Amino acid sequence: MSGLPSVHLTADDLDAFLIDSPSQAAREHVAFCDACRSVVQADRVLVAALHGLPALVPADGFAERVMAQVRIAVPAPMVAPMPWPRRLLSNRRVMASAATALGVWASAVWTASNSALFDRWTQQAWETGTQWVTQSLQTMASMVTQQSWYGTVEALTSTPARAALVVGALVATWAVGVLVLRRLVMLPSEPAADAAW
Amino acid sequence: MADPKVPLNEATDQEVVELAKAGRESAYRELVRRYERPVFSLVYRMVRNREQAEDLSQETFVKVLNAIESYKPEYKFSSWVFKIANNAAIDHLRRRELDTLSLDGSPHAETPEMIEATALQIGSPGESALDEVLARELGGSIEDGIRQLRPEYRTCILLRHVEGRSYEEIAEILNLPLGTVKTYIHRARNELRISLAHLKE
Numbered sequence: 171m172s173g174l175p176s177v178h179l180t181a182d183d184l185d186a187f188l189i190d191s192p193s194q195a196a197r198e199h200v201a202f203c204d205a206c207r208s209v210v211q212a213d214r215v216l217v218a219a220l221h222g223l224p225a226l227v228p229a230d231g232f233a234e235r236v237m238a239q240v241r242i243a244v245p246a247p248m249v250a251p252m253p254w255p256r257r258l259l260s261n262r263r264v265m266a267s268a269a270t271a272l273g274v275w276a277s278a279v280w281t282a283s284n285s286a287l288f289d290r291w292t293q294q295a296w297e298t299g300t301q302w303v304t305q306s307l308q309t310m311a312s313m314v315t316q317q318s319w320y321g322t323v324e325a326l327t328s329t330p331a332r333a334a335l336v337v338g339a340l341v342a343t344w345a346v347g348v349l350v351l352r353r354l355v356m357l358p359s360e361p362a363a364d365a366a367w
Numbered sequence: 368m369a370d371p372k373v374p375l376n377e378a379t380d381q382e383v384v385e386l387a388k389a390g391r392e393s394a395y396r397e398l399v400r401r402y403e404r405p406v407f408s409l410v411y412r413m414v415r416n417r418e419q420a421e422d423l424s425q426e427t428f429v430k431v432l433n434a435i436e437s438y439k440p441e442y443k444f445s446s447w448v449f450k451i452a453n454n455a456a457i458d459h460l461r462r463r464e465l466d467t468l469s470l471d472g473s474p475h476a477e478t479p480e481m482i483e484a485t486a487l488q489i490g491s492p493g494e495s496a497l498d499e500v501l502a503r504e505l506g507g508s509i510e511d512g513i514r515q516l517r518p519e520y521r522t523c524i525l526l527r528h529v530e531g532r533s534y535e536e537i538a539e540i541l542n543l544p545l546g547t548v549k550t551y552i553h554r555a556r557n558e559l560r561i562s563l564a565h566l567k568e
């Protein structure tokens with residue numbers, strides 16, 4: 171075998187010689203270049219010897235030792251498809267929708283068959299409701315008018331111009347408050363100098 | 368899906384893996400049977416210690432087979448096995464210094480029984496005694512040359528010229544660019560030619 175004479179062939183050329191498919195140029199070069207020819211020959215011998223290296227065998231019982239540590243995959247059990255009535259019954263959302271629809275239907279049927287009674291109940295409910303709302307508003311109004319500051323507020327809003335001025339001042343105060351809050355809660359656009367870890 | 372009627376030894380790797388995923392123990396054994404020699408040969412030639420090579424090969428198969436459900440069929444099964452075996456060997460080499468090669472048993476063996484137990488078994492019986500001696504001598508020189516290579520060259524040359532893997536598969540196994548694999552193999556052959564130069568005489 172040869173040592174390492176200077177080679178003019180590329181690694182791809184040498185590979186091509188190993189599978190007997192060198193380019194014409196490489197073949198012609200090897201025909202007259204002793205150094206390259208000796209490398210090509212040495213490569214062939216070397217690769218043949220490498221191919222001929224025996225496969226090495228682990229000690230007896232190797233497979234058993236491996237299998238003793240292996241968990242055999244358990245495939246997911248094949249579940250038989252459920253019949254559709256059972257599939258529907260097992261779905262909570264479907265059951266809730268069905269119960270709601272049944273309730274609405276029963277209500278509509280009852281209303282249609284008891285329209286006189288239903289009208290009377292509606293009338294009573296309306297009267298009771300409006301009475302309750304009126305009384306509540308009256309109570310609230312009387313509570314406000316009995317407050318000590320009510321006189322001042324009434325004086326401030328006694329004319330439309332004064333009322334408009336007060337409302338304008340309140341709106342302006344609210345807008346300024348919103349702007350100040352936005353400034354306070356806005357994130358800084360650049361990280362602080364000591365933010366790096 | 369693999370056809371369960373096809374004999375395991377005629378099925379492709381992908382089909383055997385499918386059967387293993389379905390829980391067939393014989394499919395696991397078939398995968399071990401197919402790859403125990405190539406994997407053990409690669410690992411042994413990397414670490415040069417029979418006991419450690421056995422442990423690392425065993426570790427490789429246990430890892431592969433216990434993760435068989437995560438195997439992606441778009442990759443070659445052999446690439447996956449060799450990748451795990453090579454990683455195990457490289458990790459091991461990083462942890463220890465290389466032992467010297469002995470085809471005749473561990474250098475640490477102290478009794479004839481231990482020498483016998485640690486001697487390499489080669490898988491090509493039937494040679495004549497003289498052939499065996501010559502093959503042993505040449506093989507020993509090449510093994511010695513391989514031992515002296517850098518680990519990355521060693522893996523590449525073993526996968527290419529002993530296991531017969533393509534450049535593309537080696538690149539996939541080692542996670543290296545194709546050009547790097549070609550360079551490593553070319554350099555490894557150069558170094559082996561130098562180390563075997565004495566055989567010419």
